[in-house]
Amino acid sequence: MKNKTLSYHIIRNVLLLCTGLFLVVFSIDYYFTRNIIEKTTKENAILLANNTVNRIEQVLTPAEKIPEIVAKMLESSFLTRDSLIPFMKAILSSNKNIHGSIIAYEPNYFPDKGIYYAPYVFRQGDTVNAIIHGDESYEYFYMDWYQIPKITNAPYWSEPYFDEGGGNIIMTTYSVPFYSVKDGKRVFSGIVTINLSLEWLTEIMSSVKILKTGYAFLISRNGVIITHPNKNYVMNQSIFTIAKENNQPGLRNVGQEMIQGKSNFSAANFTNSWIEGKFWIGYRGLASSHWSVGVIYPVTEMFSSLRKINLIMLFLIVAGLSLLSFVTVKIVSKLTAPLKYFAESARVIAEGNFNALLPEIKTEDEMRELHNSFSYMQKELSKYIANLKESTSTKEKIESELRIAKEIQLSMIPHTFPPFSDLTQIDLFAVLRPAKEAGGNLYDFFVIDGNKFCFTIGDVSGKGVPASLFMMETRTLIRSISGKGISPAKIVNSLNKSLSLNKESSMFLTLFLGVLDITTGELYYSNAGHTPPVIIREKGEVVMLEKPKFIPVGLFDNFEYGELSLTMEAGDKIFLYTDGVTKAENADKKLFGEDALIQIILAYAAASPRDLIQKMEECISAHVNGYTQPNDITMMTIVYNG
């Protein structure tokens, strides 16, 4: 399968198509050529049979005239009985083809001659002899040559026969009846015959040459073989016995048409027992003797030229297809060779070497386009990777800055607990879990004038370094402002004014700021848009403070913030948090919520600030289940010990 290259597919398809086309052309050519050969052979066969028939008729037809004329002469009493023999001798002398002739009379035609009277002249060597035929041992009245023309009242060519002398000469007899007029009636009087040797016929027939192994043959009116290259057939077999012996019903049908004097070229194949193979036969009857000439065409030879042409064509097709395959392989290989290099280059490029060498393309075609595309891809990839490197380093720098910002943010908030070892009235615990980016949450606490405990929690809008900076600025401002007065409202108003000055940043923050009088437990607080803290009373009562009435800090410089107060008893706690707690969400976008917050506080109301916050963290952690949080999570719990 690995070897099924592009060239393989192209060559296979081209070869299949070409082979199909060649086969179609070849078949059509074969069909038509075969038809033409058949037609030509048929015409030749008929022509040949006609010629042969004509050559035979040239002998038979004139020979027929002699007894016919003699018969007329006998009927007209032109010939006297005594002149018969000299006259017939004269005929034989001047007609070399005639072997003998007889004039046979009816019984007692000449009363003084008795029953039989048949003068017979015949050739014996170079001389012509005569005898008077007819006695009890030669009852000519019953012989075919006499009886048939007598009864049918028509001249008759006898079936060929072997010479009486027992020689191998085949003879035939042409008999013509003659009549005399007695009492006004035409009465049959006898028969005039000539005997012809058929040796000349054998010569004519054997001179017919058909291809290499074809031949001509002659059959009699009865289908008996008169001439045939197979001497054993002659006078022994008829075309019908040959047909039966070889189990060829088709040949029998041909024989029947032949003895009916028909002419045809029979497409019916038949085999011949004395020569192997299939043969076709053309035939034509002789009008005179009703014999029939057959010409045999061996199929293998008839179509040998066709076979030769086919072989040459087949060879050319195979050679052509081979050449085509070779050339196609060469061309396709040459055309597709760069593809291999392109593939290698692509691998090298994929490994990061964008300067990999591309194959050299000299042609202006699809390969050139591919080359250009590759080249363009190389350039673009280089550029892209360069950009990527740059942006990655920038990002890394930012991330490092953010990390520093986050560290600064965390370092600026107090994280030593308990914070005041000498201040027993207050205990607290706080955590700030920044989100991925540095956030803007903050918490802070400090003591003012020895007995005022100021604490705050806030959440800056936005994230990142600006939020961190804004948060640091806020923390610094709170610390510095809180020195001038101890009212939360004043601190928040002052903070708002300071932060609102820098409008370009468009930043603001929610803020809860409280000041607890350690001695009295009185708590003043101001809530600028922050989530309301929860008061946990020593008695177990848990109260969420009222929703904030003031807007976040840093939005409008002339906004007036007010303050509220409550009194904390010894053991009371306050739980502060940012919205990162209630809005902590899990993968299903389900928020942690205030209800869960209250439930946990209720459950752990008596716990220390550290335990409460840790428990809260566990519960949040269980809720989010590893889902990355967008917001900082900040919590702070303060206990007033009184």
Place this chain on the structure above:
Amino acid sequence: MCSSFFWLHILKKMKKRNNSVEMPIIFFLLLFSPLFTNAQLSKLVFAPQWLPQAQFAGYYVAQEKGFYKEAGLDVEIIHPSASKQTTSLLTSGKADLISLFLITGVSAKNTGLDIVNFGQISQHSAILFVTKKSSGIQQLNQLNGKKIGVWKSGFDEVPKALMARVECQVEWVPILSSVNLFLMGGIDAMVVMSYNEYDYIINCGLDKEDLNIFPVSEYGFDIPEDGLYCLKSTFDLKKNELKKFLLATLKGWNYAANNRKYAVDIVLRRMQSAHLAANRVHQEWMLNEVLEMMSVAGKNIMPGELLEADFIKAVCILSDLDRTWQKYSFADFYKSLLK
């Protein structure tokens, strides 16, 4: 001859070795060598009633397979010419025994020829009337007034008797041997032998479907044909040899029946040497037909025997033909050699 020389050669060798123990064996073998047995063979000249063909295959086979010689006979087979009656060969002394149709034999004895039948080979009649379907003759009695070809040389009694029986007045046209007059349409019908002329007509291109045939056997004229005859005087003199001849002949026919190709080969050879047109297809046909007619099924006789009923049938036919009938008994006519 060769084998005789072979034995003499052995004998000479033995004498040289002077081995007296083996001498009696050699003499015993010599006694049966052809050189010695030839001298004891009885000469018989047999003439079948027609030219060489498969009709006589059994005789040729018996001769070539040496069945006659085994029986102590030296049989020579001669054939009459087509225009001669075979009985003349008996009277002229040219043949010791001949084959004749039963009807011819009965008829010949009737005309005063003192012959006896000593074996009946054929048990049925093969004679057919044949017409071309194109002549329109569908029934035997439609032959009335028609020209019918029949052999000039004899064998004409049965067809003539049949025509007389069905009261058909026909013009008989004597024919020597060919079927050409029939093929040429010179006659309306022809009497033929199923094993010979009928197949010859088929072999001249006429199909069986083109012909109507009327076998005489289907009209109560199933008279056996070929039988063996000799002069009464010969029979008295050579009864023993004739019996051997008959048995060897039957053996020959049996062999021919079981080895038909071999038998036809012999027939073809004999026909060729007699310059007769010969082909296997026709001779095979003839042998098969002739063998079929030798069946004695339903006759309660052994092959080679003549049934008295068949003799009587033949006599009746001759009486019908109004020939002067001299009475002689079946025993006078037929001398069984097989019982």
